Amino acid sequence: MIPEHAPRSMPETQPAGSAGPAATARCPEDRLGLIVGDRVCAACGFNLHGQTIVREPHYAMLLVRCPECGRAAAVQEYPLLGRWANRWAAIIALAWLAVVLGAGVGTIAAMWGATIGSARYASFRLGARIAERQREFLLEQEAKARQTLENATPGSVVGAPPLNRNNAWVLQQEPGPEAWIEEKWWKSQDGAALVAELGGPFAALDPAAVRLVVPLALLGLAIGIVWSCLLPHVPRRRCGLVVLPLGTLAGLLYALVPDPDSSRGMSQAADVAASVIGRAGGWPAMGWIAMSAAAGSLVGRPIVRLALRLLLPPRLRASFGILWSCDGLPMPRPALGPRR
Numbered sequence: 436m437i438p439e440h441a442p443r444s445m446p447e448t449q450p451a452g453s454a455g456p457a458a459t460a461r462c463p464e465d466r467l468g469l470i471v472g473d474r475v476c477a478a479c480g481f482n483l484h485g486q487t488i489v490r491e492p493h494y495a496m497l498l499v500r501c502p503e504c505g506r507a508a509a510v511q512e513y514p515l516l517g518r519w520a521n522r523w524a525a526i527i528a529l530a531w532l533a534v535v536l537g538a539g540v541g542t543i544a545a546m547w548g549a550t551i552g553s554a555r556y557a558s559f560r561l562g563a564r565i566a567e568r569q570r571e572f573l574l575e576q577e578a579k580a581r582q583t584l585e586n587a588t589p590g591s592v593v594g595a596p597p598l599n600r601n602n603a604w605v606l607q608q609e610p611g612p613e614a615w616i617e618e619k620w621w622k623s624q625d626g627a628a629l630v631a632e633l634g635g636p637f638a639a640l641d642p643a644a645v646r647l648v649v650p651l652a653l654l655g656l657a658i659g660i661v662w663s664c665l666l667p668h669v670p671r672r673r674c675g676l677v678v679l680p681l682g683t684l685a686g687l688l689y690a691l692v693p694d695p696d697s698s699r700g701m702s703q704a705a706d707v708a709a710s711v712i713g714r715a716g717g718w719p720a721m722g723w724i725a726m727s728a729a730a731g732s733l734v735g736r737p738i739v740r741l742a743l744r745l746l747l748p749p750r751l752r753a754s755f756g757i758l759w760s761c762d763g764l765p766m767p768r769p770a771l772g773p774r775r
């Protein structure tokens with residue numbers, strides 16, 4: 436409470452935040468406090484958060500003057516809804532907690548999933564090589580079988596055809612990272628030697644995976660932006676720290692949860708390749724998502740504020756006043772651009 440009794444000649448039309456000692460010294464109205472919550476000017480929709488509550492001298496009514504349009508708004512407190520007001524507040528707080536926890540689970544799942552997907556994509560080069568190797572092997576077997584048949588003399592017993600129906604089907608498919616690999620065959624192969632042939636696990640990564648830089652950055656930015664708005668009580672520069680525990684959990688899941696077993700003895704070449712390269716393809720992707728998320732948490736609130744100003748009319752925007760007050764900013768003006 437800052438009581439002031441000095442006379443004042445002009446009606447109060449000061450812009451928000453400029454009511455310095457010089458302006459207040461001439462105010463005949465008692466200054467009783469500040470608006471703490473979100474309250475909208477009835478005339479122009481400006482959010483009166485942070486404005487001074489005064490007692491006007493004539494009727495001794497409490498009011499707030501809108502710094503944008505000068506309209507006085509009565510500070511009328513309606514009777515509360517009995518006990519239910521507090522109950523609703525608790526229910527809403529619980530719902531909000533559920534939203535934040537859900538966002539945590541969603542962030543971990545998104546980082547984990549994107550990392551697995553990136554590792555698979557980065558295995559395309561090795562996968563194509565494996566599919567090619569399988570094709571060579573089967574063609575060789577087929578040629579051998581033909582040779583046996585040709586060499587057979589009439590009356591001699593020829594063993595069962597070495598190519599079963601499955602092999603024929605495997606041969607029919609287009610070789611490439613998406614081709615199906617027979618696991619029985621793959622177990623007879625030396626995966627590590629194949630990786631060494633390509634120059635080690637990191638050198639074996641598909642250079643085309645660089646294309647993932649943009650979508651992974653967008654995912655990270657989205658994560659950061661969401662968290663910067665979910666935690667308005669956390670200073671902007673510290674919001675990025677929330678990525679640390681979430682990213683660590685996602686990293687643990689990625690490191691410890693084994694790949695799902697394939698069914699029917701067949702796996703796609705890219706998945707086989709990913710299991711050979713190990714986790715090499717995923718870690719750079721996860722690091723990049725985490726860095727993008729930290730960047731997103733820094734720029735998140737300014738971006739969301741800009742979007743709200745552009746997309747929402749002042750009255751609706753006022754509900755998001757906390758996104759301004761949390762960074763110590765004055766409430767957004769009703770109109771974009773120069774002040775009327």
Ligand SMILES: [Zn+2]
Pocket residue numbers: 476477478479480481501502503504505506
């Ligand atoms: Zn107004």
